[in-house]
Amino acid sequence: MADIESKDKKQKWFYSDIVKDHFLKPRNLAEDDNMVKEINPDGIGEVGSPACGDVMKMWIKIGDGRIKKCLWKTFGCASAIASTSMLSVMITENNGMKIEDALKLRPKDILERLHGLPKIKIHCSVLGDQALRAAINDYFKRTKQEDRMVKV
Ligand code: FES
Helix, strand or coil: CCEEECCCCCCEECCCCHHHHHCCCCCCCCCCCHHHHHHEEECEEECCCCCCCCCCEEEEEEEEEEEEEEEEEEECHHHHHHHHHHHHHHHHCCCCHHHHHCCCCCHHHHHHHCCCCCHCCCCHHHHHHHHHHHHHHHHHHCCCCCCHHHHH
């Protein structure tokens, strides 16, 4: 049975159990300003989706060239929440991902870990990925490493 069906029953959407879990229990969600203050972020990124107008904000803490902490907040949909939650786990697990590896991450890597998203929702997984690159660029700017900045 589909998780969501359009009124005319022409469209059916299925979400994996992993997507549902991350949507219902988002990891590393910035629930209030204090959480953000506590990590004393080294980089902040904010992006909007041209496809739907939703916005994603991300804060990262860097240590030894790795992403030690990540918090995020979005006005996006369930798929944006689930994919950014998964992204935040991927970049902070195992002592934190190296910055250069995090910059190579693409939505397909997040989708793999989520066991997919409905096709119409793929653009939602791009938001977290872009917010991460914007946050890393902000870190590069603050630390005078502008030469390392990348295209968001
Ligand atoms: S519809 Fe906007 S982020 Fe999913």
